[in-house]
Amino acid sequence: MKKKLRILIAKPGLDGHDRGAKVVARALRDAGFEVIYTGLHQTPEMIAEAAIQEDVDAVGLSILSGAHMTLFPEVMRLLKEKGADDILVFGGGIIPKEDMEVLYRMGCGQLFGPGTPTQEIVDYLKEKFPDRV
Amino acid sequence: MANEDIEKIKDEKERWLGCVNKGEPEKFQTVSGVPVDVLYTPADIKDLDYLYDLGFPGEYPFTRGIRHNMYRGRLWTMRQFSGFGTARDTNARYKFLLAHGETGLSVAFDFPTLYGRDSDDPMARGEVGRCGVAVSSLEDMETLFDGIPMGEVSTSMTINGPAAVLWAFYIVAAEKQGVPSEKLRGTIQNDILKEYIAQKSWLFPPEPSLRIITDIMAFGAKHVPKWNTISISGYHIREAGSTAAQELAFTLKDGMTYVEAGIKAGLDVDTFAPRLSFFFNSHLDFFEEIVKFRAARRIWAREMRETFKAKKPESWLLRFHTQTAGCTLTAQQPENNIVRTAFQALAAVLGGTQSLHTNSMDETWALPTEKAVLIALRTQQIIAEETGVINVIDPLGGSYYVEALTRELERQAYEYFEKIDALGGMVKAIEHGFPQREIAEASYRYQKAVDEGRRTVVGVNKYVLEGERLEIPILKIDPNVEKEQWERLARLRQRRDNERVKRALKDLKDACAGKDNVMYPILEAVRAYATLGEICGAMKEIFGTYSEPPMF
Numbered sequence: 001m002k003k004k005l006r007i008l009i010a011k012p013g014l015d016g017h018d019r020g021a022k023v024v025a026r027a028l029r030d031a032g033f034e035v036i037y038t039g040l041h042q043t044p045e046m047i048a049e050a051a052i053q054e055d056v057d058a059v060g061l062s063i064l065s066g067a068h069m070t071l072f073p074e075v076m077r078l079l080k081e082k083g084a085d086d087i088l089v090f091g092g093g094i095i096p097k098e099d100m101e102v103l104y105r106m107g108c109g110q111l112f113g114p115g116t117p118t119q120e121i122v123d124y125l126k127e128k129f130p131d132r133v
Numbered sequence: 134m135a136n137e138d139i140e141k142i143k144d145e146k147e148r149w150l151g152c153v154n155k156g157e158p159e160k161f162q163t164v165s166g167v168p169v170d171v172l173y174t175p176a177d178i179k180d181l182d183y184l185y186d187l188g189f190p191g192e193y194p195f196t197r198g199i200r201h202n203m204y205r206g207r208l209w210t211m212r213q214f215s216g217f218g219t220a221r222d223t224n225a226r227y228k229f230l231l232a233h234g235e236t237g238l239s240v241a242f243d244f245p246t247l248y249g250r251d252s253d254d255p256m257a258r259g260e261v262g263r264c265g266v267a268v269s270s271l272e273d274m275e276t277l278f279d280g281i282p283m284g285e286v287s288t289s290m291t292i293n294g295p296a297a298v299l300w301a302f303y304i305v306a307a308e309k310q311g312v313p314s315e316k317l318r319g320t321i322q323n324d325i326l327k328e329y330i331a332q333k334s335w336l337f338p339p340e341p342s343l344r345i346i347t348d349i350m351a352f353g354a355k356h357v358p359k360w361n362t363i364s365i366s367g368y369h370i371r372e373a374g375s376t377a378a379q380e381l382a383f384t385l386k387d388g389m390t391y392v393e394a395g396i397k398a399g400l401d402v403d404t405f406a407p408r409l410s411f412f413f414n415s416h417l418d419f420f421e422e423i424v425k426f427r428a429a430r431r432i433w434a435r436e437m438r439e440t441f442k443a444k445k446p447e448s449w450l451l452r453f454h455t456q457t458a459g460c461t462l463t464a465q466q467p468e469n470n471i472v473r474t475a476f477q478a479l480a481a482v483l484g485g486t487q488s489l490h491t492n493s494m495d496e497t498w499a500l501p502t503e504k505a506v507l508i509a510l511r512t513q514q515i516i517a518e519e520t521g522v523i524n525v526i527d528p529l530g531g532s533y534y535v536e537a538l539t540r541e542l543e544r545q546a547y548e549y550f551e552k553i554d555a556l557g558g559m560v561k562a563i564e565h566g567f568p569q570r571e572i573a574e575a576s577y578r579y580q581k582a583v584d585e586g587r588r589t590v591v592g593v594n595k596y597v598l599e600g601e602r603l604e605i606p607i608l609k610i611d612p613n614v615e616k617e618q619w620e621r622l623a624r625l626r627q628r629r630d631n632e633r634v635k636r637a638l639k640d641l642k643d644a645c646a647g648k649d650n651v652m653y654p655i656l657e658a659v660r661a662y663a664t665l666g667e668i669c670g671a672m673k674e675i676f677g678t679y680s681e682p683p684m685f
Contacts, residue, residue: 009685013258013259013260014244014245014250014257014334015260016244016328016332017333018333018373019373021685022573022576022577022685023577026577026685027577027580029685035685037683037684039681039682040333040681043256065244065260065263065264066260066263066264066499066500067258067260067263068259071258071259094497094498094499096498096499096607097498098607113464113497114462115590115593117583117584118580118584
């Protein structure tokens with residue numbers, strides 16, 4: 001039997017905008033995935049730790065505060081340091097295109113901007129993890 | 134109108150409906166999901182009592198507006214919310230906006246400041262100056278207002294958890310310009326309840342937060358009489374995904390909770406109620422927004438007069454600032470956002486706003502460029518000086534639809550008041566997660582409607598441009614801002630009288646633990662150049678901190 005896809009949705013830093021994170025968490029749950037939401041104000045250390053503890057396949061970071069160029073690389077670095085760089089890091093928020101390009105080059109998964117249909121995120125994750133349901 | 138006439142109109146409407154194709158009812162509802170009829174007639178407002186329900190502008194119950202002559206007397210304040218990078222960067226933006234006809238300032242702080250943390254706090258990594266200006270000390274506030282006459286300009290500060298401290302920075306910075314606190318005009322948001330509900334930038338638990346707010350109201354009434362000591366905000370509730378009725382209901386209920394807290398603290402309601410102001414969102418549904426503003430005024434006036442027994446007319450009237458809805462802007466074809474914002478701004482003006490911020494087209498990408506913010510400001514100037522809508526007060530008053538919908542929103546708000554009362558009041562309701570859940574539900578419903586194409590978003594799920602490329606410039610924040618702030622803070626901590634800082638912080642903790650008004654020791658700490666993080670840190674030692682259970 002195929003294992004269920006497990007996703008951690010996380011809000012790093014001080015950013016309090018949680019509308020997007022909550023909508024995405026719910027849409028992924030409705031799509032049949034197992035979803036864990038960290039809640040607000042998580043440090044990169046807390047997120048990397050939670051991702052490993054919860055044995056997730058992917059971490060979705062939601063950042064609307066402009067701190068994405070610090071927080072995405074830091075979460076990826078910590079996962080690597082802990083030997084967990086098989087966990088996919090993807091995300092969304094207010095992120096200029098140029099910054100997206102830089103983050104993709106660092107190995108970040110897809111970044112979804114405002115106006116993304118939630119189905120697009122579901123499809124992306126299904127495609128990334130064909131051996132999960 | 135006589136009853137028989139109403140009956141005749143009803144009959145005639147039935148007959149007329151026979152000739153009408155009303156379409157599928159679910160397609161014709163407000164953006165909040167309120168079903169609306171194809172046509173409204175006098176039958177829909179047959180119980181409306183003109184003098185009791187509407188009255189005259191500037192008079193109880195203020196449904197039609199809070200001033201006798203509204204915009205003929207004075208236009209709304211054009212106030213663009215802005216802040217980025219260092220205090221020096223933002224100071225230049227303020228001077229630019231004032232030079233182009235802006236009539237009030239509005240400070241956007243960065244996240245560390247909103248959370249009462251200094252720029253060199255470990256949690257501030259990557260956030261300094263990113264989505265607002267970094268203000269960690271009196272020194273930063275002095276720079277922010279350098280060359281701007283604080284005795285003349287009115288300034289709104291979106292600050293909540295640490296509002297008392299940022300306000301103290303402002304008061305002392307003005308003192309240094311030679312302006313006494315009695316002359317200062319402006320607003321601190323200082324609305325902590327909606328932080329727990331929606332914006333999520335809290336510092337302390339609800340109880341001590343309410344105590345600080347009553348201290349601020351008491352201090353303001355005595356020393357800063359022209360200052361709005363609280364701006365009860367629906368904006369963030371709406372941005373978090375609420376409906377119009379939820380925004381209206383939760384905001385007004387928050388307001389009533391502050392009034393109760395003030396009365397409970399022994400203040401006479403008429404000493405602080407006139408300094409309460411409000412802040413609403415102006416969203417996409419044109420008429421629903423207009424009626425939301427009208428309903429808000431009527432409900433507030435009645436509650437203040439009848440429930441809280443305020444005697445001064447100034448205590449009854451609901452003054453408000455409006456910001457167009459950031460959450461309705463699209464990253465796709467961003468130039469279309471200019472049009473969305475213009476309609477939302479027009480709704481705010483037709484709804485009788487006292488002050489207005491118009492969003493810039495590029496805000497789904499980053500903070501606005503000079504060009505984008507200038508177009509947003511020009512939008513307001515065009516409404517004010519070209520369209521003619523300011524000539525007549527409440528021009529939509531009396532419209533069968535507008536009056537019926539005003540009453541409907543009012544009814545929905547009272548339904549929520551009852552639910553909240555049944556839970557034991559707003560603080561208890563928040564602890565139960567009631568408003569948070571209602572908002573999350575509404576936000577998910579909305580997203581699903583968009584995803585399934587039941588709700589159109591131009592450029593996003595309809596009229597999409599394939600292979601679209603972004604053709605507008607995007608503002609970049611200098612990456613050195615964070616380092617510059619660290620260095621500035623290090624120099625400040627070396628230069629100041631650290632013994633005086635220590636004493637001031639100890640006095641502050643004593644006041645927090647006791648009953649004395651916290652504003653006085655905060656002001657002393659600010660004069661000694663204690664930093665924001667140090668002052669809030671001292672208060673946290675006594676008051677504790679707050680966190681919410683994660684739910685979605």
